[in-house]
Amino acid sequence: MSTPKPISEDDVRQVAKLSRLHVTDEDVHHFTGQLAAVLDYIGKLNELDVDGVEPMVHPMELVNVLRPDREQPGITTDSALANAPAKTPPFFKVPKVLGDGPSA
Amino acid sequence: MNPTDTTLTELRDAIASKSISAAEATQTYLNRIEAHDGGLHSYHEVYTERAMKQATAVDDGEVTGPLAGVPIAIKDLLCTDYGHTTCSSKMLANFQAPYTATAVQRLEDAGAVILGKTNMDEFAMGSSTENSANVTTRNPWDTDRVPGGSSGGSAAAIAADLCAASIGSDTGGSIRQPAALCGVVGMKPTYGRISRYGLIAFASSLDQIGPFTHTVADTALLLKVMMGHDPLDSTSASVPVPGDIDQVDEAPKNLRIGIAKEYMSDSNDPAVAAATQQAIDVYKDHGAQIVEVDLPHTEYGIPVYYIVATAEASSNLARFDGVHYGHRTDKAEDLIDLYCRSRAEGFGDEVKRRIMLGTYALSSGYYDAYYDRALKVRRLIANDFDTAFKDCDAILCPTTTAPAFKIGEKSDDPLSMYLNDVYTVNCNLAGNAGISLPGGTTVVDGKELPIGVQLLGPSFDESRLLKIARVYESATNYYTKRPQL
Numbered sequence: 290m291s292t293p294k295p296i297s298e299d300d301v302r303q304v305a306k307l308s309r310l311h312v313t314d315e316d317v318h319h320f321t322g323q324l325a326a327v328l329d330y331i332g333k334l335n336e337l338d339v340d341g342v343e344p345m346v347h348p349m350e351l352v353n354v355l356r357p358d359r360e361q362p363g364i365t366t367d368s369a370l371a372n373a374p375a376k377t378p379p380f381f382k383v384p385k386v387l388g389d390g391p392s393a
Numbered sequence: 394m395n396p397t398d399t400t401l402t403e404l405r406d407a408i409a410s411k412s413i414s415a416a417e418a419t420q421t422y423l424n425r426i427e428a429h430d431g432g433l434h435s436y437h438e439v440y441t442e443r444a445m446k447q448a449t450a451v452d453d454g455e456v457t458g459p460l461a462g463v464p465i466a467i468k469d470l471l472c473t474d475y476g477h478t479t480c481s482s483k484m485l486a487n488f489q490a491p492y493t494a495t496a497v498q499r500l501e502d503a504g505a506v507i508l509g510k511t512n513m514d515e516f517a518m519g520s521s522t523e524n525s526a527n528v529t530t531r532n533p534w535d536t537d538r539v540p541g542g543s544s545g546g547s548a549a550a551i552a553a554d555l556c557a558a559s560i561g562s563d564t565g566g567s568i569r570q571p572a573a574l575c576g577v578v579g580m581k582p583t584y585g586r587i588s589r590y591g592l593i594a595f596a597s598s599l600d601q602i603g604p605f606t607h608t609v610a611d612t613a614l615l616l617k618v619m620m621g622h623d624p625l626d627s628t629s630a631s632v633p634v635p636g637d638i639d640q641v642d643e644a645p646k647n648l649r650i651g652i653a654k655e656y657m658s659d660s661n662d663p664a665v666a667a668a669t670q671q672a673i674d675v676y677k678d679h680g681a682q683i684v685e686v687d688l689p690h691t692e693y694g695i696p697v698y699y700i701v702a703t704a705e706a707s708s709n710l711a712r713f714d715g716v717h718y719g720h721r722t723d724k725a726e727d728l729i730d731l732y733c734r735s736r737a738e739g740f741g742d743e744v745k746r747r748i749m750l751g752t753y754a755l756s757s758g759y760y761d762a763y764y765d766r767a768l769k770v771r772r773l774i775a776n777d778f779d780t781a782f783k784d785c786d787a788i789l790c791p792t793t794t795a796p797a798f799k800i801g802e803k804s805d806d807p808l809s810m811y812l813n814d815v816y817t818v819n820c821n822l823a824g825n826a827g828i829s830l831p832g833g834t835t836v837v838d839g840k841e842l843p844i845g846v847q848l849l850g851p852s853f854d855e856s857r858l859l860k861i862a863r864v865y866e867s868a869t870n871y872y873t874k875r876p877q878l
Contacts, residue, residue, distance in 0.1 A: 293762050301749065308707065308752045309714075309729070310745055311737035324750060326808050331696040334766050337773070344768030345775055347598045347628075348584040348824025348852075354627035368491040372718035381716050386728045 396554040401611040408462040415448035415462025422464045434528045435550040439509035447506040461504030466556040469510035472591040481525035484739030494591025503618045511546030517595045520813040524743045533876040535840040538797040541571030548575040551605045559605045566817025569829035573792035573845020583852040584824035585630035588623030596705040599821040609863045613639040635856040641863040648681035651785030655691035662795040664835030668844040675868045686781035694819040700767035707751030775823040782851040792829040792845030831871040
């Protein structure tokens with residue numbers, strides 16, 4: 290397997306965008322160095338031959354844990370909205386999604 | 394009652410026999426918090442009124458149970474339908490959870506009094522509490538040093554006897570490492586043993602709730618209350634909790650203690666190496682067979698962890714969007730900008746680093762090189778433990794390479810901070826149980842600092858692991874040492 294190339298400032302900008310994190314140029318510079326050091330250390334995993342090894346995603350290999358299909362009490366609308374930073378009950382309020390504003 | 398020489402079990406019995414009232418016990422701890430926590434910062438929020446009400450209900454006979462009247466502190470990532478649950482993050486500074494975590498509910502149903510919530514590294518990401526958005530908790534043994542993390546507030550609170558026990562969570566060592574640095578018992582049960590319902594998620598396949606106490610018997614008592622299947626957490630195990638889990642004084646027979654050379658590194662602090670050697674001798678004197686086991690993939694644990702944990706975190710923390718709850722920017726131009734700015738303002742740097750690292754590891758073109766490869770090595774690490782536990786009942790090793798470090802010493806170097814978890818993280822990756830025990834103290838710069846000794850055991854046999862731990866505890870009684878506040 291080939292080793293990925295070192296992480297660049299452009300990569301960090303792209304990852305920040307995917308992560309929905311606003312970053313300044315200074316952040317990008319700072320994080321690039323730190324992430325590069327961590328990724329370099331993680332590169333140690335390339336020392337191992339993992340051909341044929343089954344990936345382990347979870348300590349308990351469960352699939353489809355189902356409960357009986359019966360109605361149960363849940364969270365109320367008021368309770369769900371209680372921590373919302375902006376709301377017009379029964380809705381959460383957000384800025385315009387479509388329209389004249391700049392979009393990402 | 395003197396909290397500095399009382400165990401949780403003794404206090405529980407004293408309340409049950411009415412030699413002290415629950416109200417008096419609770420008031421004693423509240424007074425100690427008032428007197429000492431200003432210098433330690435172990436608590437974020439204290440529920441004085443509610444705690445006294447709970448205690449009075451016990452005294453009035455309205456509440457009974459195996460923990461009736463016992464004052465306990467909980468880590469600030471366990472949801473309660475009272476007070477705030479903040480994860481020590483600006484993101485959740487005002488968050489009031491609509492429900493209570495199962496683990497906390499079980500404590501309260503057993504009669505426990507909840508004193509308050511403890512400080513932590515933001516979203517449980519860290520090993521020192523320096524990543525808390527609020528304040529850094531001080532180690533009660535030396536206030537220039539960290540208590541460890543991420544459950545540092547919980548560890549410091551019990552070490553300083555500002556509660557009779559506390560609860561934390563352990564994703565890569567976040568209970569055991571601070572327990573070692575603060576000189577208390579800290580246990581991560583097997584993955585799935587304690588419901589994660591109401592635990593704000595960091596890395597869902599690794600997170601596990603567990604207790605901090607002074608003694609092994611106290612830990613067993615709390616596990617008995619908290620463990621067991623919960624229909625509200627589909628990953629909680631349907632494995633019965635052994636009825637004898639609190640019978641820790643039954644000495645295990647035909648005991649085989651495993652020693653792995655991978656944990657006995659020359660880079661361990663000499664005091665850590667000496668404490669581990671002393672523990673080996675204790676088990677030899679007990680008649681245990683000491684066997685060498687191999688855990689050849691140990692050194693790959695940290696790299697695997699920082700892929701798996703960050704990948705899961707990047708997904709779990711996507712829910713903090715400035716819309717449903719949590720911090721919201723007042724500068725947004727549109728919806729995407731609202732997400733990006735709310736998250737940038739609400740999260741600290743370590744949380745951002747981990748979200749970005751996880752996102753990177755999962756992104757197109759890097760998934761196979763990082764995430765898939767890490768999952769394969771995770772399997773090799775779990776296989777190592779399975780093989781080792783065929784030859785031994787528990788693996789004895791240090792919890793950390795060194796005693797508590799100074800505040801600020803590692804805070805600018807993420808990688809050196811990550812390496813704190815080198816002896817704890819593999820247990821989370823494999824999912825098995827681990828416990829850190831007080832292993833005595835060493836003097837550094839004129840201050841006594843605790844050392845931790847760790848026992849790792851196979852999955853779902855906490856009962857035997859606790860009995861094995863009790864052998865060492867009863868031979869050493871290091872838990873009776875308390876810091877001078």
